[in-house]
Amino acid sequence: MTQDRIGGTAAWAPSHLPPRGVELSARQELACAVRHLDEAGFSENMTGHVSWQQPGSDTLLVNPWGYWWREVRGRDVLEVDLSGAVVTGDWDVTPAIHIHTELHRRRPDARVVVHSHPTYAAVLAAVPELPDIVHQNSSILADEMVLVDDYDGEVDTPLAGEALADAIGDKSVALLVSHGVIVTAPTMQEAVYKSVLFERTCEMHWRLRAFDQKATPIAEVFQRQLKASLVERAADVYWDGAIRQLVGREPDVLT
């Protein structure tokens, strides 16, 4: 079998692509992210949060405590400092903001931190068991996942956030036993795409187990090429399409 493929932008750079079609503020983009993740099954009604530390900023944007993900609007998005205090915004921030603050503090690659309890991830978190790389698009998760198998209650203090960040180390996808999942990425498009692919991978892994089947392994050399392609030349295309459809269908997300 041929293994001399390239992957990533070098192989997949397009000549032109459909445009996003709308210019978004960071608050609007974060509101689009939580609504799209909800639509894609990466949510549990109002539970969970997406935080975003913009380049050069010492504050975070985050969705407010209380609104379900599917109803968040741009104006609902909060600005909070790294101690978890609200700087601007009309609503409270979740006490679980410390899941995010400690990752933002210590991980330059974690500019976006996504946390929720999507169903299939929660099933595997209950076992607990990380999913296999069950499909070529699961390769975005190759060498990225860690299982945090020590349940230590709610993460509502900086100290608990530090302990969790210690357990996650340098991984970008953490499955938390009896709880949910954390996904980190340098950009919003990569964070959203990786989150959606993680939940889909967990569902496929669960379905294979239900039929007492194991996934056919994908050689590591291909996983690396696929991962580069998915990060470099699919996450942005995916995110632009998700925004086009969401804004067209639910224009109030921008208000």
Ligand SMILES: [Zn+2]
């Ligand atoms: Zn949680």
